Each structure stands twice: as C-alpha cells, then as structure tokens.
Amino acid sequence: MKRLILLLFFIFSSILILADIPNMIDEFDVAAKIANIEKKALIIVFSxxxxxxCKLFESRVYPKAAVQTLIKNNYVFAELYLGNNEHRVHFRGREFTNVQFAQAFGVKGTPTFVFFTDTGTPITYYPGYSPENMFVKILKHLSQKLFEKGVEFKDYLKKKDGFVGKQVVIDLKSEKDAQFLVKNDPYIRVLKLGNEDKIEGKNIQIREKNIKKLDPYLRYIICKDSDGKRLLELLEKNGFLNIYLIHCKT
Incomplete structure (x- = not known):
C-alpha cells in the first residue's frame, strides 16, 4: 500500500481538486462489496x-450537485441494465442475470430504484422517475433512517432539512480492501501531504495549506503513520466526511 501512496504524481493545472461526475457502477457484486467495506447504503437502479x-434521470438528476453530495457521503450507487447479460448477480446464495434479479424484486418497469443496507438487506424500492428535488428528499430520508424513527415520508416532505451526511472514519481491514476500493469506487482518492500539489489518477499529494481546496465529500484513503495522523486531524477539522485509514507498510 505504501507504493500506492508514494507514486510519482503529475502536477495538475488547477489547485482546486473536484471530482468529475463519474459513470455509475454496472455490477451488483462490485457495488455490494464497496458498500460493505465502506459501511454505506447501496442503491441499485434497474434501467x-x-x-x-432512465436517460432523463442520468442527464437531469444524477449529475446535480445536491444529488452527488448525498451519494458521495451516504451511498454506493449502481445501475443494472436489464439487457446486460455480461455480469451475474450473486445474492443470498443464488446467481441471477440482471433481468432475473429485477424480477425477484417485482420490478415491472424502468427506472426502478432498490435500496439496501450496507450488509445487503433490502430496505425499500421506488419505481419511476423522480425530479431532482424529490430524489434529494428520498436520499435524505433514507440515509438518516428516519423511517426507523417513525417519520413518514409524506410528513418529511413538508420539512426543511440541510443534512448532507455525517463524518465517518473507517479502519480498512486490509490492503486488499483498499486496493479494491481504489480500483472500483469512482469517488475514492488516495491522499498524502507533501511539499507541492500533484495528482496522478486517484492519487493526490497536497500541501497542508491547500487542504480546504479539496472536495470535502470525496472518499479519502490515508496512511496510519505520522504524516497520516496529521492529515487525519486536518481532514476532521475541516469537515471532510469520508476518511478511510490503512496501515501502510514501510
């Protein structure tokens, strides 16, 4: 993992480091594993x-800043095309095609959104298209588990809510998990402190004074070493919400 952190970086033209809108994950098994490692809820949209x-959602809802912020902080998001037979879904000891998996949840049309816990337990589903403001409400209601507190969605719609997420610091279990996230999670970045600002792919080196110019809602893997301890303090102090720690071999 140390090699991952210490890669040579290209100097990037802008100091402000923000994420492009990523493509959606297209495999259930990959998305479910990410959700389990990161302790985030999972959303599957059948398309x-x-x-x-579906195209309207992809162009007018999914890219919106409010939606992306909530997804980054609270969810792993995947899109399963019903006509795609390239990948198989493995769920509760059974194997499905995407179509069979949709049928198992009673999906009758697209888009249909199915929500799972981080351990793969289905929570609920929403059929059909929702505009941005409604989809944001759905994401906020479910991510805060308000349904467990007796807050009905129809009542929640009337309330104002500035929730975007809670700060989470996770000790990754293994270097293998970290490598899996770097490869498959579009929101992951590997972060270290340095004397200049550089970037290569998902690897970022940042000067301490420029921490605030990073996207606070991306998911950052940092080393559990002396530099990482200082970096953790800076990220927590500046309101970064997704911090993943890994023991780096020297």
Missing part, C-alpha cells in the same frame, strides 16, 4: 437502453 426516463 434499460431505450428507457426515456
């Missing part, structure tokens, strides 16, 4: 290539 409202 199809010729679905007008």
């Amino acid at each position: 199809s290539k010729d679905c007008y409202y």
Whole structure:
C-alpha cells in the first residue's frame, strides 16, 4: 500500500481538486462489496437502453450537485441494465442475470430504484422517475433512517432539512480492501501531504495549506503513520466526511 501512496504524481493545472461526475457502477457484486467495506447504503437502479426516463434521470438528476453530495457521503450507487447479460448477480446464495434479479424484486418497469443496507438487506424500492428535488428528499430520508424513527415520508416532505451526511472514519481491514476500493469506487482518492500539489489518477499529494481546496465529500484513503495522523486531524477539522485509514507498510 505504501507504493500506492508514494507514486510519482503529475502536477495538475488547477489547485482546486473536484471530482468529475463519474459513470455509475454496472455490477451488483462490485457495488455490494464497496458498500460493505465502506459501511454505506447501496442503491441499485434497474434501467434499460431505450428507457426515456432512465436517460432523463442520468442527464437531469444524477449529475446535480445536491444529488452527488448525498451519494458521495451516504451511498454506493449502481445501475443494472436489464439487457446486460455480461455480469451475474450473486445474492443470498443464488446467481441471477440482471433481468432475473429485477424480477425477484417485482420490478415491472424502468427506472426502478432498490435500496439496501450496507450488509445487503433490502430496505425499500421506488419505481419511476423522480425530479431532482424529490430524489434529494428520498436520499435524505433514507440515509438518516428516519423511517426507523417513525417519520413518514409524506410528513418529511413538508420539512426543511440541510443534512448532507455525517463524518465517518473507517479502519480498512486490509490492503486488499483498499486496493479494491481504489480500483472500483469512482469517488475514492488516495491522499498524502507533501511539499507541492500533484495528482496522478486517484492519487493526490497536497500541501497542508491547500487542504480546504479539496472536495470535502470525496472518499479519502490515508496512511496510519505520522504524516497520516496529521492529515487525519486536518481532514476532521475541516469537515471532510469520508476518511478511510490503512496501515501502510514501510
């Protein structure tokens, strides 16, 4: 993992480091494993290539800043095309195609959104297209588990809520988990302090004075060493919400 942290970096033109809107994960098994490692809820949207409202969601809802912020902080998001037979879904000891998996949840049309806990337990589902403001409300209601507190969604719709997420610091169990996240989670970045600002792919080196110019809602892997301890303090102090720690071999 130390090699991952100490990669040579290219100097990037802008100091402000923000994430592009990533493509959605297209494999259930990959998304479910990320959710389990990161302790985040999982959203699966069943979609199809010729679905007008699926394309509308992809262009008008998914890229919006409010939606992306909530997804980054609270969810792992995957899109399963019903016509895609390349990947298999493994769920509760059974193997499915995407179509079979959709049928198992009673999906009758696309898009349909199915929400799971981080351990893969289904929570609820929402069929059909929702505009940005409604989808944001859905994400906030579920991510705060307000349904467990007796807050009905119809009542929640009337309330103002500035929730974006809670700060989470996770000790990753292994270097293998860290490598899996770097490879498969579009929101992951590997972060270290340095004397200049550099970037290469998902690897970022940042000067201490420029910490605030990072996207606070991305998911950062940092080393549990002396430099990492200082970096953790800076991230926590500046309101970064997703911090993952890994023991780095020297």
